[in-house]
Amino acid sequence: MRTSIDKNTLLTTLKTYFGYDSFRNEQSAIIETVLNGEDAIVIMPTGGGKSICYQLPAVLFEGLTLVISPLIALMKDQVDGLKANGIAADFYNSSQSAEDQQAIIDQVANRDLKLLYVAPESLAGLNPILNKTYISCIAIDEAHCISSWGHDFRPSYQQLGFLKKSLPQIPMIALTATADKATREDIANQLNISHAKQFISSFDRKNITLEVRAADKRLDQIKRFLEKRPDTSGIIYCLSRKTTESVSTSLAAEGIKATCYHAGLSFDERNKVQEDFIYDKTQVVCATVAFGMGIDKSNVRWVIHYNMPKNLEGYYQEIGRAGRDGLKSHALLFHSYADVLQLRRFTQGAGNEEVQNAKLDRMKQYAEATTCRRKILLSYFGEFLAEDCGNCDVCKNPPQFFDGTILAQKALSTIARVKGKEPIGAIIDILRGAKNAHILDHQLDQVSTYGIGKDVSWKDWQHYVLQLINQGYCEIAFHLRNNLHLTESSKEVLFNGKKVRLTAPTEVLKQEPVEARKPKIKKGNELFEKLRALRAEIAKEEEIPAYLVFSDKTLKELERARPTTEMEFLEISGVGQRKLEVYGDAFIEAILDFQKSKIKKKGSKSATHQVTFQMLKDGLSIEEIASKRDLKETTVYSHLAKLAQDGADLDLYTYVSREEVSRIKAAQKELEHPEGLKPYFEHFEEKIPYYKIRLALTLIEMEG
Structure with missing residues (x-):
């Protein structure tokens, strides 16, 4: 076929x-x-x-x-x-x-x-x-x-x-x-x-900022994150149903329109959550991975992983639900040792346990990376970046390395002295000289390295030991109660003086300064907000999601270009013939109203078409006026039509011939008074430009 x-x-x-x-x-x-x-x-x-x-x-x-x-x-x-x-x-x-x-x-x-x-x-x-x-x-x-x-x-x-x-x-x-x-x-x-x-195709979604943080006071970090992004839509992925419920409840208590989604809800309940999110009635959905597949909502501005995903495929697809419109978006992943242990438990006994664990290891390597994260993510899918991306947390704030050989030797010596029979928590407790029940009951306070690292905080030790695991100097024996074991490489550090480079921990809570929950609209965004309000009104009337009227990207383009004619409106990316016919008049009117209000605020008595008229009287050509005013020539011609209708001393026949007007008048009868300019344009096989059709129709109307 x-x-x-x-x-x-x-x-x-x-x-x-x-x-x-x-x-x-x-x-x-x-x-x-x-x-x-x-x-x-x-x-x-x-x-x-x-x-x-x-x-x-x-x-x-x-x-x-x-x-x-x-x-x-x-x-x-x-x-x-x-x-x-x-x-x-x-x-x-x-x-x-x-x-x-x-x-x-x-x-x-x-x-x-x-x-x-x-x-x-x-x-x-x-x-x-x-x-x-x-x-x-x-x-x-x-x-x-x-x-x-x-x-x-x-x-x-x-x-x-x-x-x-x-x-x-x-x-x-x-x-x-x-x-x-x-x-x-x-x-x-x-x-x-x-x-x-x-x-x-390329897997590179350049518009998404990639960031990973330690899972310390996650909820506080999320609240700070959202305070910087009021009125934006996003998804928070969690491993368990219980977490989706607790996180959404906590956010709702802060006045954020948040709800949860998981397989425990009925079909109708899940459907309502999805519809409310798509229709912008809900700002945040806290969900298990069951949520999101196939969602075409283009204005999801961020995705947060409260827990680490089990593989890079799932992670990539989930963060891909942000920024479908191509505008700047954010992917934030929280990483914790506890998540890795839980995900390991999930894979135990699975038919393809070995494959799942290998994929989890790659996910873990991504989360703990000290090099460009996008390079790691894309390489997983067989795509390789020549340069660092510049749009991930590692590129924006490269980690500072220091000589951590002494710290490494202390940790590895402790693992050796307990003969690989203790997990990471106990190793850190020994280093810090803790006196808890486990330490005392197992006489771990008698280990020769007991207390030699008490000047380093528990959290910092965890940060360093995880790096030692990532660099291959020790490993987690998942099949033996997650105890830490030495590797062949650890001997080089303990006995042959090999240097170990570590990164210092960062204070994550300082990354998101608290701002007012409802910041004032920036002056440059006034038109965008006006267009967004119009879009919401239309969407409500038609009972469809707002982004199906126009995406945020199209609204941004309308804000930038400010089209005031049908032809200009049709040039906007995301505007097709049907959307021009259905929504064009309303949006053009909103743009014109906005421009009039700005002129009035400036105290100018001259409307924009009057400015064009004055420049025309000063002897400037249509091309020169368009260039000086940063307008398209079609817009200048639309000003001429408006001026003529308002009675200005202006001869439109300077720009369109009487023969062309006669032909367009005949076409008007033949086409039975069509709406818009496009039917005429097509009727004349695109040989008469839009601006001449516009001027001719103005003359026909004025001459009765």
């Missing part, structure tokens, strides 16, 4: 339905592959634009694109987003009545739908339309769920191999944000698309 489409049509479709002027990463090549009827496996980071890789072809295919998605609760969000872009879409799942399900099948049969989302468990209900008469493409979202090597394995996904066997000519595209080589091979084999083209 092959659909031949030229590149211009692809770009036009991209702008019309999704509002973008160009493709990102390998989107264009992926889309062409799918339209050519070939299978594809797409590994692209969250926020990298995976969805467009199957949604755009869906618009161009004659039949239906079937999308397999793992979470029923998030399908409505996906469908709402497509409908907001003017694309016919729906979902099919077990939450619907039999009548609703039949109505959807009828829509497919009538070719009224372009995309249909379905969970693997509900596929059987679609048997009547699972054939090449109706299906043009199959997309498997979150494809890593099919693999037991993946970090989020779902048995229901393993039935999907039948799709390619029953529809061999239909192109299939499998997509995920995270998959190592073993997982990619598993996806290809289980879906029966072993010859699929593989597209692996």
